[in-house]
Amino acid sequence: MTRAEVKQAVVDALLGVVPEARPAEIDPTAPLRDQVDIDSMDFINFIVALDEALGVDVPESEYGRLSTLGACVDYLAERLGVPATSA
């Protein structure tokens, strides 16, 4: 799996929870909650979707590491062992 594929999986999971979101307009360095108006119920659904899509069980204690789109990709890539330089 590549970083691009991880990012696509994150975007797909997000769109599954917030269909109105416009991924192209999301700043990968800014908090997701502020940009796509998600609450804790949406966030837990997002975590569930990531688990189903990538098989990564994000512990509750690490939710804080998924605050931005970029941080999500970084965290999941790390958990999946995806090289930082992969396309």
Next chain:
Amino acid sequence: MPSLGADMVAGTLTEWYKHPGDAIHRGDIIAAVDTDKGSIDVEVFDDGVLDQIVVQEGQKVPVGTLLALIRSPGAAPSAPVTTPVPMPAAARAEATTAAAPAPPLHPEAPGTRLRVSPLARRLAAERGVDLATIRGSGEGGTILREDIEAAASAGDRPARMRRAIAAAMTRSKREIPHFYLTSTVDFGPASVWLARWNGERKPAERMLPAVLLLKATALALLEFSELNARWEDDRVQPAEAIHLGVATSLRGGGLVVPALHHVNRKTLPPLMEELRDLVQRARSGTLRSSDLTDGTITVTSLGERSADMVLGVIYPPQTAIVGFGAVVERPWVVGGAVVPRPVITVSLAADHRASDGHRGAAFLATIERLLQAPEEL
């Protein structure tokens, strides 16, 4: 025409899914109505045969109007009813429905020529409707005048919902003598218990603090029936069950208050599942009208947005609304020592005709006591 709440006065019958002579069964969706709160499907709670349709597609009628007649299996057809008539209040109270999403919009593929009737095209221009976002209901997908009118109506929905909320809240503040109480309670035991629960489970089985708060509220209400009630006919009328209306914000603006049913009787995991389903359906426009009519008290939480406290406005004819602020770390005295502790401010806005401050304070104290033993919720 079922009522979806104190703020709904009329609805437009948009489609019949069943036709005279069709057998119907409890739970069937037989029609769709358009309301200020979205498109709602009408469901039935009896078996029988659809005898006759009284309100035709496209007609807007007041709440309580007879939509159709259903006869028992084997019964003779009834005399024709040609003019929509209001239902008696008692029958109206039993009317129930369900909600469905607005039809999905499918933009035409690039390069595909849209089929649009001349009248629809002119109407779209007049009302500012983008034809590319409309799925035509005519032959071969042709966009008709009705499709444009429906789209324009949906476009007005945020403003209509705002007006509906305004009407209900204005009525509440005009008619209901509110009193307010707050109590900041220790959420430490609940946080510890929840962290342990969630730490041992997969994401799909984890719970939110809201579930504990809802269950504690429902259990507390068992001792305070005047807060789980309606104020009607100059007296408090306690509800027979505890159905918590959960104030749910919508991303396009506005809010709905669908109900979680029999919360006091359920364990936490199924409650979490039901809450998840309810919020998802509220935001996708697929609520059933029974979701919107059954609430016996409202619960609202603005902790998500870091508000410390919320003082709500009662949704008439209910007699109370419970509010929860954010769970925040605060200095707290435990065993004579000041320690950091997660706390939450619980509020009650209650109808002073139905209850008083002494009872309200006892209710908040009961919620606090219940939250200290989350394993028993």
